[in-house]
Amino acid sequence: MDPRLSAQDVLRCDLCETPVPPMYCDSCHVKLCKACVGEHLSDLSKEHKVVPYKQKGTTPKCPTHVGKLCEFHCKECDLPVCSLCLTSNFHKGHTLLNLLEIMKTKQKAIQKDLDELSNSVCPKYEEIAEEIEREKTNLEKQYKKLTTAVITQGEDWHREINIIVNKQKSEIDEMKTKHLAILNKQENEIKQIISEVKQCIVDLEKILDSKDVSLTSAYNSRNAKFRSLPLKVNVSLPRFSLQKISADNLNQIFGSLSALSITTEEHGYTMETPEAVSCPPVKPLLDEPELIATINTGFKICSVTCLSDEEIWTCGNDKIMKLYKRQGKLMKSIKTKSGNTPDDIAVTRSGDLVYTDPGTRTVNIVKNDQIQEVIRLQGWIPHNVCSTSSGDLLVTMVSDAEEQSKVVCYSGSTEKQTIQFDSKGKPLYSTGNIKYISENRNLDICVADWEAKAVVVVNQTGKLRFRYTGHTSTATKLFKPLGITTDSQSQILTADLSNHCIRILDQDGQFLCYIDNCDLWSLWGLCVDTRDNLLVAEYASGKVKKIKYM
Structure with a gap:
């Protein structure tokens, strides 16, 4: 050959x-x-x-x-x-x-790290570098304005004032040099990290392409290091304060430059991983929550979820799920595939509607008005559902004989995690069917366990954080929670059906206050929009009430 x-x-x-x-x-x-x-x-x-x-x-x-x-x-x-x-x-x-199987798992982890570095981490660092470059471009112009202001002021003074002018020009030049040095240093650090990230990407691609078992087995992820963005250095431009010309104390009244202010803060970027949850600004609770809108659906509703700040999905005691504008205009109706009544609904990060069908033991998703079966259970019946910040689904379910209950996390149709017992092997949840569920901003999983008369909160690994069983300072009846939701402050809001109010807890389960002044009755499902307005589904009246409480 x-x-x-x-x-x-x-x-x-x-x-x-x-x-x-x-x-x-x-x-x-x-x-x-x-x-x-x-x-x-x-x-x-x-x-x-x-x-x-x-x-x-x-x-x-x-x-x-x-x-x-x-x-x-x-x-x-x-x-x-x-x-x-x-x-x-x-x-x-x-x-x-x-x-x-171990090698397949390792390769998946490598591919996941490669995707994160290529699609998320590296672009973020490049965006920071571009921002620094823009700031450098504008730097000369801003400092030139300062210098011009000082010179203009100096021309109005007598010859002896030139000493002050020259001194302050020198100060400006020194601050400019320091400012530029700070930006250059930050830029070099960012570019160095970008270089490391890109090299890491190349190395990971080589590992995947080579199929070398030794390299794959020895691989250790560096993504955690790259996810932690460096502190952003803020340098405030000096200001030149004009003073009226006077013969007294020339140095004082000529005008002075403020000091070069250097501070650090977190970058205004977030990585799209479960660990990277941005801290929202603190919003105080209102002394008197305000009812700002009411939508009358005309049918008994048990669940409500936001598609946007202007559109909400609802479901109730029939087989139809309905989409409303906030003004109450019906936009769309979707009939369940089986003709059964859905138990609960949620909206995914991509804006698709998800619903549970206990009759067929399925969890279904609506894409482009077409219903697709995502999960089909055997031996278990799904009831309540929520979509997580990472795009997964959390589903509460009860065994056929109603002897066991658990929460299962799914990525698509794949079961990722089961939460059923505490550290002592005891059940976390009652065997009742009604368990509305929500994920908090701190990634805690919050369940309103109706039969147990408790809100049960576990962390993302499934470890019990706390169990809230009621605050009775003003409540007259037993605490029986139905709907549950969380807001931008990681506060937990749950519907107390027996006492016709909403209870608000902080992220550690401490009672904060009630919402009981908005003529609430027969409370079921809850959700909050992006502006932290609360939407309450009243089952008996068929109304969705929008409440401002922060």
Whole structure:
């Protein structure tokens, strides 16, 4: 074969040169057709690992025992291990995992880090660098204005005032130099980080392209470091204060420059990850909440959720989910696919409607007015649902026999997390069907457990943070929460049906106040819009009331 054309030739069996061999020996690095596999395995002087060609390189050699191939992954040691490793006492009692599954998980993590660095982290740093460049461009103009103001003022004075003029010009130049040096330093730091991020991207792409198991196993994510943006340095421009000309105390009345003010603050950017929740400005609660709008739907409603600040979805005691403008105009009606009554509704980050159908044990999504089944359960019945800041769905569900209850987090149709028991193995939730659910800005998961007469809050790992069972200073009946929502301050609002009011808790479960002055009755579902206006669904009246409370 002409060596100049060999790179264009198809893969061939290393024993018989049959084109496109489907097998590969990971220990000998030999391509094999099916007919030659047996011949290759007959060589008993070596340990062989024949795999489909697409899986070549997925079985690493043991770093401890020469010539041995690894078949498992030790969870405690976080290392691939061979059969000889397993006979040693070093891994005794350790958990063994499927090596191929571990490699797939690692590659997914690498791909996720690569996507974050390429699509989120690097663009943010580049945006900061562009902002600094714009500030530098404007710097000369701003300082020139200051210098001109000083010179103009100086021309109105006598010759002796030139000493003051020259002194203040010098001060300006010094501050300008310092200002520029600060910006250059910040720019260089940002560009250095950008360089590191881009190099990291290149390295990750090389790992994924090489399919090198050793590199993949040794990979440690640096994304946490890059997510933490550096503090932004704010340098306030000096001001020149004009003074009327007077013969007395020339130095004082000529005008003075303010000092170069240098402060730091967080960048006005957010990374779209669950860890990066921006801190909103503090909004005090109103002494007297105000009813600012009412929508009369004409049917009994149990859930309400915001599509935007001007549009809300509702569902109630029939099979129709309805979209209203805030003025009460009906914009759209969607019938459930099964014809059953939905238990609850939510709106995803992309603006799609999600609803639960206990009759068919499904969670469904409405895209372009077409209903798609996202989740179908067996042995469990879904009831309430909410969409999280990361785009996942939280679903409350009860077992068929109503003996167990849990919260499950889904990414699409994939189950990511189950929350059912506390650290002592006791159930977190009652077995009742009604459990409205909401995610807080601090990523806590808040459940209004009607039957347990409690608001149960766990953190994002599922660990119990607190259980609120009622504040009885003015309440006359037992606390029985229905709807629940959270606002920009991470405050928790829950509908107290028995006492016809809304209770507001802080993020740590401390009672703050009631909303009980807006003629509320038969309260069910709650939600807040982006302006922290509260929307309350009144089941019996069929009204949605909009309340300003902050």
